[in-house]
Amino acid sequence: MKKIVVFASGGGSNAQAIMDHFKDHKQVQVSLILSNNPRAGVLDRARAAGIEALSFNKYAFAKANSIHTLLQHHQPDLIVLAGFLWKVPQFLIEDFPNKIVNIHPALLPKYGGKGMYGKHVHEAVVQNGEAQSGITIHYVNEHYDEGAIIKQATCDLQPDDNAQEVASKVLALEHKYYPQVIENLLSDHGDQK
Numbered sequence: 001m002k003k004i005v006v007f008a009s010g011g012g013s014n015a016q017a018i019m020d021h022f023k024d025h026k027q028v029q030v031s032l033i034l035s036n037n038p039r040a041g042v043l044d045r046a047r048a049a050g051i052e053a054l055s056f057n058k059y060a061f062a063k064a065n066s067i068h069t070l071l072q073h074h075q076p077d078l079i080v081l082a083g084f085l086w087k088v089p090q091f092l093i094e095d096f097p098n099k100i101v102n103i104h105p106a107l108l109p110k111y112g113g114k115g116m117y118g119k120h121v122h123e124a125v126v127q128n129g130e131a132q133s134g135i136t137i138h139y140v141n142e143h144y145d146e147g148a149i150i151k152q153a154t155c156d157l158q159p160d161d162n163a164q165e166v167a168s169k170v171l172a173l174e175h176k177y178y179p180q181v182i183e184n185l186l187s188d189h190g191d192q193k
Contacts, residue, residue, distance in 0.1 A: 001027060001028070001029055002027055002028045002029070002077040002078075002186050003028075003029060003030075003031040003032075003074060003075065003076045003077055003078075004018070004022065004028065004029070004030045004031065004076060004077065004078050004079075004080055004182065004186075005030075005031060005032045005033075005034065005071065005074055005076040005078075005079050005080070006018060006019075006030060006032070006033050006034070006042075006079075006080045006081075006082050007034050007035070007036075007079065007080070007081050007082070007084040008033065008034075008035055008040065008042040008081075008082045008083050008084055009035060009036055009037050009040060009042075009083055009084050009085040009086070010037065010040055010041065010042065010083050011040070011041035011042060011083075012033075012040065012041050012042025012043075012045045012046075012082070012083070013083075013171065013175065014082035014083055014103065014174055014175065014178055015030075015033060015042045015045060015046070015082045015083075016042075016045050017174070017175040017178060017179055018030060018080065018082065018178065018179050018182060019045070019046070019049050019051065020179075021179030021180075021182075021183070022179070022183075023049070025183075027186075028077075028183065028186050030046075030049075030051055031051070031052070031074060031076065032051065032052050032053075032054070032070075032074055032076070033045075033046035033051055033052070033053040033054075034053075034054055034055070034056065034067065034070075035053070035054075035055045035056075035084075036055065036056060036057070036058070036061065036084070036085070036086055037055065038055040040055070042082075042083075043055060054070075058086070061086065061089070062089045067092075068089075068091065068092060068095070071092070071095075071096070072095070076096075076099070077099065077186055078099055078100075078101065078182060078185060078186060079092075079096055079099055079100040079101070080101055080178075080182060081100065081101065081102040081103070081140065082103065082178070083117075083118075084102075085117060087144060088100060088140050090142055093140060093141060093142060098139055100139065100140040101137060101138065101139055101140065101150065101181075101182070101185065102137070102138055102139075102140050102145075102147070103135055103136070103137050103174055103178050104121075104135065104136045104137075104138065104145050105117075105118070105121050105122065105133075105135060105167070105170045105171075105174065106121045106125060106133055106134070106135075106136065106170075107132070107133065107134045107135075107136060107152055107154065108136040108138065108145050108146075108149065108152075109145075109146075111124050111125060112136075112144065112145030112146070113144050113145055114144050116144075116145070118167075119163055119167065122163040122164075122166040122167045122170070123163045125157070125163075125166055126161065126162060126163050126166060129159070130157060131156065131157055132154045132155065132156055132157060133154070133155060133157055133166055133169070133170055134152055134153050134154035134155055134170065134173060135151075135152065135153050135170060135173045135174050135177060135178075136149055136151075136152050137149070137150045137151045137152075137177065137178060137181050138150055150181060150185070151177060151181050153173045153176075153177050154173075155169040155170065155172075155173055157169070
């Protein structure tokens with residue numbers, strides 16, 4: 001059984017889409033949900049789905065090695081960032097090469113980098129009068145939003161769309177494509193569904 005570990009900071013709608021997608025899968029399971037926010041809705045979603053869920057602080061993540069040790073114990077086939085707002089430490093990237101993926105709510109390289117997440121991205125897209133936005137699924141490297149791109153998907157925007165409307169269109173793409181791409185990545189490394 002291939003294992004996915006999901007990191008999320010907020011409500012967890014992408015994590016939910018991933019959990020739903022793999023709920024009855026024969027060869028892939030979401031084995032652990034981790035959050036840097038002890039009050040994150042994603043933890044409740046995970047527990048409701050019967051998936052182990054833990055929260056941690058910055059020290060446990062970057063300095064104390066407790067999250068690192070936990071991941072080594074779990075041996076995930078893929079680590080999925082789903083609305084996770086902290087930068088991944090270099091040692092995790094080195095220990096899990098090409099096994100950490102992220103989804104960004106814009107068409108990178110536009111609107112990426114430190115501080116460009118959630119509503120900040122959508123507000124910038126609207127402010128610049130973009131005709132399209134979308135998602136970028138990419139590998140995680142040592143720089144924010146600069147890892148190799150795995151997939152992009154676009155949505156058309158209307159001139160009068162506000163940031164919330166852009167966010168809604170982009171979220172629909174996230175929920176549609178992220179679980180599919182994760183499944184493809186895991187099947188590319190071996191088994192089929």
